[in-house]
Amino acid sequence: MTSTFNAALSEAVDLLRALPRRRDNVPEARRAVARWRESRPATRAQLVADVRPGSPIVDYDLVLAHPDGGSVALTAPADDGVPWTVDHSTHWASGRVVTVDDFALLIQNALLTLRARAERDTTIQDELIDYCILSDLTGKELPPTQEELQQASDAYRIRNGLRSRDDMMRWLDAVGLNETAYTSHIFGLALKQRVRARIERETARDYLERHPAEFDQVWALWAEGPEDRLAELAGAPDPAEALVRALTGRDRISVHTAEGPALDLPEPLRAVPEKGVVGPVPHGRHHLLGVVRERRPADPSDPAILAAAGRAGFAEYMAERRAKADITWHWL
CATH class of the missing domain: 1.10.4030 (Triger factor/SurA peptide-binding fold)
Structure with a gap:
């Protein structure tokens, strides 16, 4: 190798090690290499940037033309000393x-x-x-x-x-x-x-x-389905009775009943008082109409209530x- 190329190699190493390693600074690194290439045109220097997956850190290779033909690639890893071309298949975050x-x-x-x-x-x-x-x-x-x-x-x-x-x-x-x-x-x-x-x-x-009200023992009945059909049921003299009849009918709605902690009910029903009616209101993909038949305050000594409160606390x-x-x- 000529002394001129030896000198260029030494400069190239210093340049490569000084390049900014952040993802958003790659354009700045390319400009720095372009300025250096103007002073060493025979090297025809090219910067190869590797942007690490899921990381702001970038690694570089600097490829130089050899005076006797071919190319020389320089790598200067910033962290663990493993060239990115070797490290790529076992990237620290690949798994x-x-x-x-x-x-x-x-x-x-x-x-x-x-x-x-x-x-x-x-x-x-x-x-x-x-x-x-x-x-x-x-x-x-x-x-x-x-x-x-x-x-x-x-x-x-x-x-x-x-x-x-x-x-x-x-x-x-x-x-x-x-x-x-x-x-x-x-x-x-x-x-x-x-x-x-x-x-x-x-x-x-x-x-x-x-949150004691979340664990009130509630007996509720509710239906989910199209808003227009639920509105018909809500307009009945006794919406609860209308929902009970809908349980045995073939309809466009699904009817549910449950007794347990208020927290386990659909969200629109959780705070409804005894004998209260809610809906139709948007719920999930459809609308909901619900009736609370009974509501009793939670018993803090009940193991089932404490277990439910523990799940909510978790x-x-x-x-x-x-x-x-x-x-x-x-x-x-």
Whole structure:
């Protein structure tokens, strides 16, 4: 190599190491290389930028023309010393979906969570964040007992209809897991259930004291369907009786009845007083018309009431944790 090219190589290394590494500074880096190329036109220098997935950090290669033919590529990684062309297939975030408070959720666990999810009011994103928060909390727990593992496994198999070993083996094959991976999943699930149960116990009474009306025992009847049909029922002399008749008829509406905590009822019914009527009001994809037949104040000594308050307290706790968490999504 000529002394001129040696000098250009030395300058190129210094230039490459000094380039700004933020995603929004790539144009500035390209301008810097263009200015240097004007002073070293024989190098025909070209900057190659790699924008990391889900990261504001950028890595560069600087490609120079060799005086004897061909090209020379210079790489100056800013962090771990691994060239981005080598590191690309094993990118630090390539297996991650989201990181919450430094806890990383891997794609395998995320997919398993999505497959097993039930119909809930929360979004998929909230469920994944909750998974991270609970997993982080379980990291401070002692290992689960054999009883906890068995309870977690039994509950999981029942929820998924896995009544026999053959059922289990077919399910594992369908989701792409082996028995070792399933055991690991149950290990984490048992710890999450332990943490959840503790939070529910700790928050139940306080939540009940702050929101007693949510746990009033309510007997309600309601219908969901087109607004015009519900308006006809609402205009009847006795809307409750009209809904009862609709239970036995073939109609464009679906009629439901339930007795339990107000919190478990559709939202428009939760605060309705005894003998009160609400609707038709928008609800979900349709409209709702409801009647509260009876309403009794909650009994704070009732174990079922305390259990329901614990579930609500846990939901509130998780919502507060999500609001405070430092969240970075890696699937963008």
